[in-house]
Amino acid sequence: MTVKSRLFGAAVGAIATLALAGGAIADEYPSRTITMIVAYPAGQGTDLAARYYAEKLSDALGQSVVVDNRPGAGGNVGTASASREEADGYTILMGASGTHAMNPSMFKDPGYDAADDFDPVAATIVIPMAISAHPSIGVSSIPELMEYAQANPGAVDVALPSVTAQLVLELLKDEGAPLNGINYGGSAEATAAVLGNQVPVLIDTLGASRRHFERLTPIAVTSPSAASSLPELASVAEQGIDGFSVTAWNVLYVLSDTPDEIRERLRDEMRTILNDPATADGMRDLGFELSPWMEREELEAWEQGERDRYGEVIRAAGLDGR
Incomplete structure (x- = not known):
């Protein structure tokens, strides 16, 4: 060979x-x-x-x-x-x-x-991300949240457990809502702060948030339209901010x-x-x-x-x- x-x-x-x-x-x-x-x-x-x-x-x-x-x-x-x-x-x-x-x-x-x-x-x-609030501030929609924040500039804090939540906040601020983000280590900490009325607004995933909707007021989801798991909760876009989408x-x-x-x-x-x-x-x-x-x-x-x-x-x- x-x-x-x-x-x-x-x-x-x-x-x-x-x-x-x-x-x-x-x-x-x-x-x-x-x-x-x-x-x-x-x-x-x-x-x-x-x-x-x-x-x-x-x-x-x-x-x-x-x-x-x-x-x-x-x-x-x-x-x-x-x-x-x-x-x-x-x-x-x-x-x-x-x-x-x-x-x-x-x-x-x-x-x-x-x-x-x-x-x-x-x-x-x-x-889908969800925006919700402590009932004490009396808001249940995006227009109401925008109006409340503008009437209380610098006083409306938002609990943020993730970078996605922070991005949602920044896009809301771009629409004229003077909101202050507070970063937390995760959903449990952020949710506890809002449930305890230490922070009035929460941005978190719909999955993590909706189990608390008996004690928090759901405001909107951030997908282009309502989520199939909670179709009665309108999206930010459906409530007047055209093109708003963060998923x-x-x-x-x-x-x-x-x-x-x-x-x-x-x-x-x-x-x-x-x-x-x-x-x-x-x-x-x-x-x-x-x-x-x-x-x-x-x-x-x-x-x-x-x-x-x-x-x-x-x-x-x-x-x-x-």
Whole structure:
């Protein structure tokens, strides 16, 4: 056998070995517990959805998928820590519009590269934000909130548990509402401040807010129109501010160097879960809207488009590069 023939045979053998190894990885995965990192506190919208999908993935994969909350710095702490984990499929991230579309523009150095460090597996939900108020201020609509804030300039504080909530606030301020934002560590802290009448207004996800609507007055949702989970609550746009739209979202991510076979296994399982009618019902029960399924290239293009879109809004609001 010539040297050339031996080299060719070795190359073919190496390719075959890699192909078999890839198949073995897919067949063996998962063989132990998977950690799903959530960069927000327990009880926040992303956390609520993550726990639902973690349970469904546990059933589908035959291994436990446990949620690990790592909050801080608007989602930067948990997302940065996820970016430093092994790219073996045993650490996955339930990312959000905050961590992957907003923070890259809002922070000079969030501690990770949203585009390069992670690969999207599946978009899971769209999250309408909700604006609500303590009953003591007597407002129940956007026009009433605008009028109240203008009559009490500098005196109307708003509890903000996330960067998405802050963006909603800045857009309301652009419409002439003199509101003051107060940042909190998460939904539980922000909601407690409003329930305790320490702060009069709350901006948070609809899923986290609506359980408190017996004690808080719902004012509006920030999606273009009313949410299917609460159709009687009109949107900001429907109440007179044309074009107003801010919706959060969640996407399940793996680290960018995760083997293709593992990423595709997770995509296959998530496709099945998302196509189950019970999942749409479960998301509506939590106050969310189910994301439409997107193939990989479509998902990557959509995600980059969201990063570009929110980047423009953030720069226009002067929130960039903190």
